[in-house]
Amino acid sequence: MASIANHPARREQAKVMNRYDITKRMLGLLHRDEAVIGGIGYSNFDLWAASERPQGRRQQNFYMLGSMGLAVPIALGVAIAQPNRKTIALEGDGSILMQLGALATVAARGQKNLVVVILDNGAYQITGGQKTLTGLGADVVAIAQGSGLTQSAWAADESAFEELIALSLKEDGPWLIGCRIDTDKPKDTTERNPPRIKDNFMRGLGTLKS
Numbered sequence: 001m002a003s004i005a006n007h008p009a010r011r012e013q014a015k016v017m018n019r020y021d022i023t024k025r026m027l028g029l030l031h032r033d034e035a036v037i038g039g040i041g042y043s044n045f046d047l048w049a050a051s052e053r054p055q056g057r058r059q060q061n062f063y064m065l066g067s068m069g070l071a072v073p074i075a076l077g078v079a080i081a082q083p084n085r086k087t088i089a090l091e092g093d094g095s096i097l098m099q100l101g102a103l104a105t106v107a108a109r110g111q112k113n114l115v116v117v118i119l120d121n122g123a124y125q126i127t128g129g130q131k132t133l134t135g136l137g138a139d140v141v142a143i144a145q146g147s148g149l150t151q152s153a154w155a156a157d158e159s160a161f162e163e164l165i166a167l168s169l170k171e172d173g174p175w176l177i178g179c180r181i182d183t184d185k186p187k188d189t190t191e192r193n194p195p196r197i198k199d200n201f202m203r204g205l206g207t208l209k210s
């Protein structure tokens, strides 16, 4: 039976995967108009690149262009406002390290419809590849577990990632899935138009009618 307990809790046990590939795999598993929040950095570039979906479903994506560490807080707000919609935050390791308190907040709320995916390349890649602390011993899954997010694990490989995403969409969260990724360039660049991103997202969630 699929269970979080079958997935590793330590970063060294996770295969280094490709951000675009796993983003595409994740989108392929969405089925009920889930909202996806892409954090600053290349997380949202590859979300943009991988989101050529039919029926305008790109509109259910939000792309954070300005500040680090906001994918989880924004996703939490969406999840609270629309409790019947699963909401996924895609966040880089550098960005989540700036906002660790958000993990304990999500845990304390027990936000059932929230899934956090950490894309850990050990670098602030978009600003030049400076090293982050995850390459020096910080383990975001261990930090998440210590913050009270008991349903946290590393994706050992691509098929384990798909299994974890499917599990997180089916069962109550909150969930946190750690993914080690390489430093390949993203496949596209997110459109730099924050008002349009915001309006499209609100239309996708049904909160803006025009």
Ligand SMILES: Cc1ncc(C[n+]2csc(CCOP(=O)(O)OP(=O)(O)O)c2C)c(N)n1
Pocket: 040, 041, 042, 043, 066, 067, 068, 091, 092, 093, 094, 095, 096, 121, 123, 124, 125, 126, 127, 132
């Ligand atoms: C509060 C804040 N500090 C610094 C920056 C500059 N900055 C933008 S993205 C980024 C790196 C993001 O790293 P990570 O989240 O690991 O994503 P990656 O670039 O590796 O995809 C930095 C330092 C910023 N936008 N906001």
